[in-house]
Amino acid sequence: MNTPTSNNPPNAPDPLAIALAKLDPVPHGFDWNALMFAAGRASKARALLFWRIVAGIGVVAACGFALAFFLRPPVVVERQHVIHVDRMVPDAVPPAPLPLPLREVKSRPPAPATGWSSDPPRLNTRNEMLTVGLGVLPDAGPKVAPPSRGER
């Protein structure tokens, strides 16, 4: 480009520029219906995003509640450990006999001792003989000579 150019547009427009500007660009080939539909959707994009966020939060909350419901810890129930022991029931236990009615017992004086055990002098002699010996026995009178063998 050897043509010097200034930094400012001239006051008089260039005829070539005027002639070029008269050329009409090729009309756009927009599909009006598609464009208007897309424009309507784009104009509601913010509201759509808002409701999507709200719905997302709701879904997350619902999932959280569902998880909390299904994964909640089991309710602790204190159980008493009951041990069942089989016990043999005795067959036909006879009932205990009823105590007999008390009968009035007539008191009687004790019967007199019979026999030698009840004789105190003889009992004392016996005991002394067992302790000391036969010497304590009283003299029983004249001694009778034992029978000789030849007399038989």
Add this chain to the structure above:
Amino acid sequence: MGPDQLAELVDRYAAALVLYARQWCATPEDVVQAAFLKLVRIGTPPDNLLPWLYRVVRNGAIDASRATRRRHRYEATAAASAPKWFSPSYDPTGIDARAAAASLADLPVETREIIVAHLWGGLTFEQIAQTVGSSAATCYRRYAAGLETLRQKLGAERPANVK
């Protein structure tokens, strides 16, 4: 933004935006529609609506161009079925649309995007500077240089005030 406002914007700017996006990619309609949908999505229109639209279209077209380059199998198809840039001119004294498109296509994209944005998009050089991330003076220099190249290619006469 209501549907009436959107329809008005589309009727008014869509063709020039498609031409602008066509400087980079083979699917300019998709890029422009995406830009309008983005405008609807943000709700409140920006203060500088037209530069904002051109900036969004430019970024989308460049992204689409990169994506197209990655998909080599689409590249040949897009090049083969490239649509016309301009409608046929019914003015016999006017510039031939096909020749103008061919001459424009030969320009570097940095120059071409400024010419398209200024001539068919109606953006000022300050707005173009905001869109492309440059200064207004740089944009005008590129514009003037590109116009001079077009003049040579199209065989147009040089205006009297240009030395």
